[in-house]
Amino acid sequence: MPLDRKTEFAPSASPRASALANIQGAFSALAQQSLPMRQALALLIVVSTAAVLAAGAVGPLAEETGALAPAPVRQEPLNRGDDCLSPADLREAVAEKRVVPPIAAIRAARQIIPRAEIQRASLCRHEAGLVYLLTALRRDGQFMHVMVDAQSGQVSGQW
Secondary structure: OOOOHHHOOOOOOOHHHHHHHHHHHHHHHHHOOOHHHHHHHHHHHHHHHHHHHHHOOHHHHHHHHOOOOOOOOOOOOOOHHHHEOOHHHHHHHHHOOOOOOHHHHHHHHHHHOOOOEEEEEEEEEEOOEEEEEEEEEOOOOOEEEEEEEOOOOOEEEEO
16 A cells, blocks of 8 residues: 555654644545445544553653643642640640630631631641641632641741
């Protein structure tokens, strides 16, 4: 089967352009074949496309050609498990009046995220002092995180 000029590989062409030229050449050659041959070839193309998609083989190719932008990585400002105080240390800090009670932090968070249900509150070390890290569930089902300064009871951030 002779090659069309469209199907010849040009080194300066992009991978996308050469793939498009190959597909166009295949379809022009397909038009010259008989009906059963065209149907068999069409079935082969559909099945191989489904297999490639199911195997996930297009991911690295898409990344190389720039078809997909990399997903942004969300980083939380603080790792909850490493620098958080135990419940006993929390009670001690509140009793010594080093920090505001947890209910004050919850009230401050509710001013920022009204009608949200507070799911979790932790007292953690962050930069120069202690902060309450609160996780709230909004009515739309989204989780929000609020950081409240433990000494002043003011909201210092959310993510």
